[in-house]
Amino acid sequence: MQNEQNLIAKEESNTQTIKTTCAYCGVGCGIEAEVDVENRVVSVKGDPEHPSNYGRLCSKGSALGETLGLSSRLLQPQVYGRPASWDDALSLVAEKFQAVIDEYGPEAVAFYGSGQLLTEDYYVANKLMKGFIGGSNIDTNSRLCMSSSVAGHKRAFGTDTVPACYDDFTEADLIVLVGSNTAWCHPVSFQRIRAAKEANPNLKVVVVDPRKTNTCDIADLHIPVKIGSDVALFNGLLSYLYQEDALDQAYIQAHTEGFEDAIQAAQTDAFNVYTVAEKCDLAPHVVETFFRWFKETDKTLTLYSQGVNQSSSGTDKVNSILNCHLATGRMGKPGTGPLSLTGQPNAMGGREVGGLANTLAAHMEFNPDDLDRVARFWNTESLTQAPGLPAVDLFDAVADGKIKAIWVMATNPVASMPNADKVRGAIENCDFVVVSDCVAHADTLDLAHVKLPAAGWSEKDGTVTNSERRISRQRALLPLAGDSKPDWWIITQLAHRMGFKDSFPYETNADIFREHAQLSGFENSENERLRDFNISKFSDISQAEYDALMPVQWPVTQDTPNGVDRFFANGGFYTPNRKAKLVAVESRKPENLPNKDWPLVLNSGRVRDQWHSMTRTALASRLNQHKPEPFVEITPADAEKYRLQNGHLAIIKSQWGEMLARVEVTDRLPQGDLFVPMHWTSQFSNHGRMGVVVNPVVDPISFQPESKHTPVSIAPFEAAWHGFIISRHPLILDGIDYVVLVKGEGYFRYELAGSRSIRSWQSHLSSQLVPHSGELEWQTYHDPAKSLFRTACFHDDELQAVLVTGPDYALPDRNWIGSLFDSAKEEGLKIDERMALLTGKPPLGTPDVGKIICACFNVGEKTIEKAIQEGNLKTHQEVGQCCKAGTNCGSCVPEIKGILAAVGK
Structure with missing residues (x-):
């Protein structure tokens, strides 16, 4: 009876529950999504039955439902900046690729894929390039990862x-x-x-x-x-x-x-x-x-x-x-x-299908037996015979003009590659660039001649494989947005136009998965155990069985229909003599070492609430609050040595490039080391791209870049002024040295600093805001002696923008000003709120939550401090019971412990 009531309620509310897999890291968390298709509304929670997470989700996964708006999406193919039909766009791509191949050979074209692709997407791309175009220049951003x-x-x-x-x-x-x-x-x-x-x-x-x-x-x-x-x-x-x-x-x-x-x-x-x-x-x-x-x-x-x-x-x-x-x-x-521990949701799936330039599909290699086997299975005489160029070499070949046409899929190498400005120049000067992505703007996408709108998470449908070899279904929750298409469909249609229709007969994702499974078992009997990757149990999988596929760890064969959790307890390695190889290795120093010009070592990595180049995570405002700007960690001794102050700006330089970042003085790293995050791109920070600075040295065997060790220098950025703008509408702020965009709930916040003063702020803002709002009313405070300037503009009593500048970073709190843009406010600002915009201090009684510590529940540092003091709380568990902080993904627990220790002193 209860189940019937639940079903009725769901039908009345037009919602359905769909199980899928998270879009982010290689943990591969299962998700239960409540989907209102008509209104394109999705709410997510962890799937308690999925063995990768048993119901847990991190802050990013918990916010997935907040990232599905269409305002930032690429929704129609574009050719040389103009809207185009799919037929026109793909016909042009086929024509250009074929012309390059005819004149320069198949190695003059390249694909660059992504761990964001589903296994089915990856399989078709690899098959087209290596099997039928006959080139090997298909690599992936997993080269940078695993x-x-x-x-x-x-x-x-x-x-x-x-x-x-x-x-x-x-x-x-x-x-x-x-x-x-x-x-x-x-x-x-x-x-x-x-x-x-x-x-x-x-x-x-x-x-x-x-x-x-x-x-x-x-x-x-x-x-x-x-x-x-x-x-x-x-x-x-x-x-x-x-x-x-x-x-x-x-x-x-x-x-x-x-x-x-x-x-x-x-x-x-x-x-x-x-x-x-x-x-x-x-x-x-x-x-x-x-x-x-x-x-x-x-x-x-x-x-x-x-x-x-x-x-x-x-x-x-x-x-x-x-x-x-x-x-x-x-x-x-x-x-x-x-x-x-893999970094991307489908880095493992890409490895299974040969997404790397030096591998073949189904964990096969460039040896005579495997080459013959794959060629016979695909029924092709054009199979490439040698490995292609790994990522760094591939973009060097673009820069050198050896690669004339490139297709970048679901990734942003202009931001993520080392020596990223060289990569930008290479793509800018490439004869023909295609980018398929789900967003309308990204560093690489903005350089493309042809832009193809790909399906995004919530629309993509296929499989991914996580760090423990577990294959899970990433299911579509919503219809395709605009004119976007699945990546596998786009690649298949290109194959048809290049004359390979009979070899790419796919009509559904299950068709591709079935062939992928068949290849994994082809001449790979369980008695001989030639190859580890074998999912031949799915060789005849039906569409219905594929749609209902449960998470399972490969290999999945007739003998192991429920998968295998572990390997090699009793040997049985995949070498000619079935023995593992202990490899003689000796330590060696990184290739580029610090010197008098570059005395420090730059390390890099992720932050808690952002993902890759932020195209998805930055859409969820609560994920932007914990670490809102690019930052550089430095020890107190080094900060003193290089005249840096906490909260001020620093310029970090290497022989490859430079970036600006906010200084965080900390004892978390050794003296002589710096740390910067990897996420900020030109869409969010005009000088915060970490890849610009990183050296392009690679491992000689894996060809993976050395992103954790770059010799650099650091110095204060001498800003004449600091400031911020909070605006109801997006702005263009050219000609300013430091600009960082932080998206909030109902507003766009810009952190600013410059070496040259801006004389006409009101004119600059008016020209951009009036088209959205109409005529503006201004209120302004200016103290030239203290170099303070504050202005706010209104239309019909609705706040449109606030600008605050001063001589240093000690500026009014952004959170309470941001709260004034709440679209739920039924009335305009009160008199005390309008005056507070000029004084820089919130009205008496205004809640001040402080820096956001818990992104899952949007709990600030001052809220936690108050709870600890008023409740005499002693443990992070007690804090969680009081204000929920730390009770979801738990990644803020260490910071909560730090607050407990500080309050207790």
Whole structure:
């Protein structure tokens, strides 16, 4: 009866519940979406049945329903800046690509894909380029993320196989987090580890990271390893385990090779605790404690991410970790093994279908047997015969004019690539550029000759694979917006126009998935176990079965219809002799080292509430409040040395470029290191693109860029004035040195600073606001002696914009001014509110929540402080019970603990 009532209620409210998968990181969280199709309204919550998250969602996932507006969407194809039909746009792309191929050959065209693509999209793109165009120049932004893991896995295991799974979080007695700020980058996994630690008093957590990040909140030991020295640390661990007779000789003998060479290299590189401590800039007792814990704990799980991968020795770092697990036999058993935490929702799916330039589909390689096998399966005589160019080399080839036409899919290399200004110049000067994306503006998209509107999350429909090899359905919640189309459809239509219609007969996403599954099992019998990736159980999957597909970890075969959680407990590696390879590695310094001109080392990474280039997350105003501007972390000693003050602006330079960022003085990182976030693009910050500064050095095996180590200089940005504008409508603010856009609820906020004064602010604002609102009424305060200027404009008593400038960053609070733009206000501003805009102080009794700490529930620092003081709260759990902060994704818990400590002093 209750179910019938629920169904009736849903029919009356025109809503339905659809299960899908999150659009963000590689955790792969399941979502239950309540969908009102008619009004395009979606509310999300975690799917309690999905094994990746069991109902948990982070701040970004929780806000997905707030990112589905159409105002920022690309909704119609455009050709040279003019609207076009799909037929005209794709016919032009086919004509231009074919002309380049006819004149210069297939290697003169390129595709650059993304971990945002679904597996079906990826499969068709890879098949078209490598199988029928006959070129290999298809790479992906996963090159910037996980290619060192791919290379390390293949060197050790013979294939790109992830041995462990998320269930190991609760099985382990020692979890080692290496180069991963899990608390901010994979918050749901972090909360699962926190819960495991609370439930298991014996579980120890070690964090290996140069920075003392929020992940250290649950750490029993923080190892602030010198950037780039991870190989020395793990070689030292291997040497220590060997000397302590703590290796699993039976596993080594039965299931591995290369042990002697690996041990010799490790001993030569890092013979003892003191050698390691010197190479890694660590205290010997810290190194010894870690080594002893690893030795004494059978159930050891090592989780690693970008701090390992994004290095000129990233592949060796991966293999140094794998060596320790192979030599101790801690592989594939509950609570043991290495687990790479992928950064994107479908980085793993892209690896499955050969999205990287140096791989073939279904985890096959560029060897004669695999080349022959793929060619026969696809029935093509045009299959490319050699690897193509990885990302950095690919864009260098664009810059050199060797690649004449490029199609960029669902990513923004002008923002995300290292040496990003060179990439911008390369694309600007390329003969023909196609970009398919779901947004109307992005750094790369704005340079395209042809812009193709792709479906976005909530409209895309297909599969993704997460960090633990779990395939999940990302289902469409809403109809396609405007004239947008799925990526697989766009690529298929191009294939038809290039003469390959018979080989691309796909009418549905299930058609592609079915072929993908068939290829995975083609000449890959379970008895021979030639390849790890095998989902042949789905070779005959129907559309209905595909639509109902439940999350499952590959391989999925007739013998393993429910998937496989772990690999290699009993060996069985995918090498000719079925043995894993311990790879002899030795530590080496990053290629570009600090010097007198570039004395500091720049590290980079993510922030808690933003994702990649912010095209989606910045649409949710609550995700913009915690870290609203590009920032640079610097130690107090370095801040004093380089004359920097907290909250002021700094200019960071390398030999490749420069950026501006807000200074955050902190003791979270070693002296000599800086940290900047990766997210801001030209759409949100005119001088905040981190990729401009980062060096283009790559790992020689994985070709992954060294985004964690760039020599730089830093100096104060000498601004003549600082200010901000909060406007009901978007503005164009050219000619100002520092502009950062922070989208709020019902307003656009611009943080500003300049070396030259602006003489006619009112005229500048009027020219942009009057077309939206009509004639404006102004109120202004100006104190030339103190260099203070404040002005606000109204139309029919409705506030339109507020401008505040002063000699430094000490300006009025933005939150209360932003609240005055609330569209729910039925009346205009009160007299005291209008006067407050001139005094810069909110009216008496105005709530001041302070800096937003909890993005999930929009709870500010001052709200938390007040709750602690009035309720005499002692723990973060009590704070959560009082004001909900920290009770959803939990990634703000470390900051809540910091507030508790500060209030208690």
